[in-house]
Amino acid sequence: MDDYPQALERLIDALQTLPTVGPKSAARLAFHILQAPTSEVEALASSLLETRERIHPCPTCFHLTDLEICSICSDPRRDATILCVVGQPKDAFAIERTREFRGKYHILQGLINPIEGITAERLRVRELHQRVREEPIREVILATDPTVSGEATALYLNRELEDLVQVTRLASGVAVGSDLEYTDEVTLGRALRGRRAL
Amino acid sequence: MDDYPQALERLIDALQTLPTVGPKSAARLAFHILQAPTSEVEALASSLLETRERIHPCPTCFHLTDLEICSICSDPRRDATILCVVGQPKDAFAIERTREFRGKYHILQGLINPIEGITAERLRVRELHQRVREEPIREVILATDPTVSGEATALYLNRELEDLVQVTRLASGVAVGSDLEYTDEVTLGRALRGRRAL
Numbered sequence: 001m002d003d004y005p006q007a008l009e010r011l012i013d014a015l016q017t018l019p020t021v022g023p024k025s026a027a028r029l030a031f032h033i034l035q036a037p038t039s040e041v042e043a044l045a046s047s048l049l050e051t052r053e054r055i056h057p058c059p060t061c062f063h064l065t066d067l068e069i070c071s072i073c074s075d076p077r078r079d080a081t082i083l084c085v086v087g088q089p090k091d092a093f094a095i096e097r098t099r100e101f102r103g104k105y106h107i108l109q110g111l112i113n114p115i116e117g118i119t120a121e122r123l124r125v126r127e128l129h130q131r132v133r134e135e136p137i138r139e140v141i142l143a144t145d146p147t148v149s150g151e152a153t154a155l156y157l158n159r160e161l162e163d164l165v166q167v168t169r170l171a172s173g174v175a176v177g178s179d180l181e182y183t184d185e186v187t188l189g190r191a192l193r194g195r196r197a198l
Numbered sequence: 199m200d201d202y203p204q205a206l207e208r209l210i211d212a213l214q215t216l217p218t219v220g221p222k223s224a225a226r227l228a229f230h231i232l233q234a235p236t237s238e239v240e241a242l243a244s245s246l247l248e249t250r251e252r253i254h255p256c257p258t259c260f261h262l263t264d265l266e267i268c269s270i271c272s273d274p275r276r277d278a279t280i281l282c283v284v285g286q287p288k289d290a291f292a293i294e295r296t297r298e299f300r301g302k303y304h305i306l307q308g309l310i311n312p313i314e315g316i317t318a319e320r321l322r323v324r325e326l327h328q329r330v331r332e333e334p335i336r337e338v339i340l341a342t343d344p345t346v347s348g349e350a351t352a353l354y355l356n357r358e359l360e361d362l363v364q365v366t367r368l369a370s371g372v373a374v375g376s377d378l379e380y381t382d383e384v385t386l387g388r389a390l391r392g393r394r395a396l
Contacts, residue, residue, distance in 0.1 A: 007252040014242040044212040054205040066203040
């Protein structure tokens with residue numbers, strides 16, 4: 001039985017370290033890479049390394065940036081009195097895409113998860129406290145995921161911060177464009193409890 | 199609106215050149231790469247380039263190899279009298295995985311496809327002719343895909359080679375483990391016509 005040549009096998013193995021890439025997709029990607037234009041493959045290889053070198057957490061809000069201070073923290077047009085707290089940079093990018101939020105962010109770099117041993121001390125909670133005390137923040141929006149970990153983190157932060165500042169939570173309810181029939185009971189129940197006058 | 203930092207954007211763009219990777223999976227892969235161990239990302243980047251440098255077509259059969267002559271062509275235990283003709287290296291790897299074939303290969307590097315302008319002259323047909331004339335080949339198995347292009351290529355090669363050597367084609371029929379009810383009519387019709395005594 002003849003296997004893949006070694007160099008190809010190594011590429012297939014390396015591709016399989018990526019999420020959602022199993023042996024079959026790794027092989028398909030590898031065959032593509034063998035036939036792709038050299039410039040494309042070189043761009044991919046160099047951007048893999050370059051991204052790791054250049055991108056780092058902002059020292060203030062811990063969002064991802066390739067600048068010394070991230071472009072949101074350093075933007076004087078952003079409202080410094082409203083702080084949106086999220087678990088991961090990708091959550092902040094998602095909120096930015098709505099174009100509805102003009103305040104600043106604080107990235108916790110995780111969510112409380114006792115099973116995985118992630119306690120509040122391992123998150124950027126101390127830094128959040130410090131910002132709430134030192135910056136002119138009037139409102140903290142807890143925008144952690146509507147999951148068990150996200151809810152636990154929001155409950156914890158609310159207890160910590162409610163005496164210092166106004167604390168709010170993202171509305172929870174049915175997704176726009178979704179089908180009531182296929183909405184899970186917990187979400188639908190919450191949408192009912194959170195109903196608003198029209 | 200704040201977009202991704204430039205270096206991250208470049209990585210997301212580069213990942214999107216891969217097949218089946220759209221903007222959302224590219225972003226998910228990029229976030230994974232930012233958090234993955236450095237050694238893993240370096241291994242991926244270097245294997246991308248290394249594979250391109252080391253892997254090339256075997257000068258005899260055009261299978262992929264990192265050796266001067268591929269390990270199948272240079273293996274004296276392989277039967278040099280049977281030649282299996284396929285479109286792409288991945289087809290030869292698939293046949294090797296069956297462990298049923300002990301002959302040698304010839305990779306056409308494509309299939310005849312007039313719509314895409316791929317004629318027999320652009321494939322390794324001339325080299326196949328030469329091998330049939332010069333090597334002790336008794337049988338050529340046409341193992342091109344059971345698709346329109348694969349069938350057209352097989353018909354063409356049969357016409358070219360039938361006076362020189364015995365030409366056979368992979369059996370076509372119902373897939374093992376499949377459901378007759380869901381087998382398409384063409385495949386089922388072919389399985390009927392190709393029925394064999396038990």
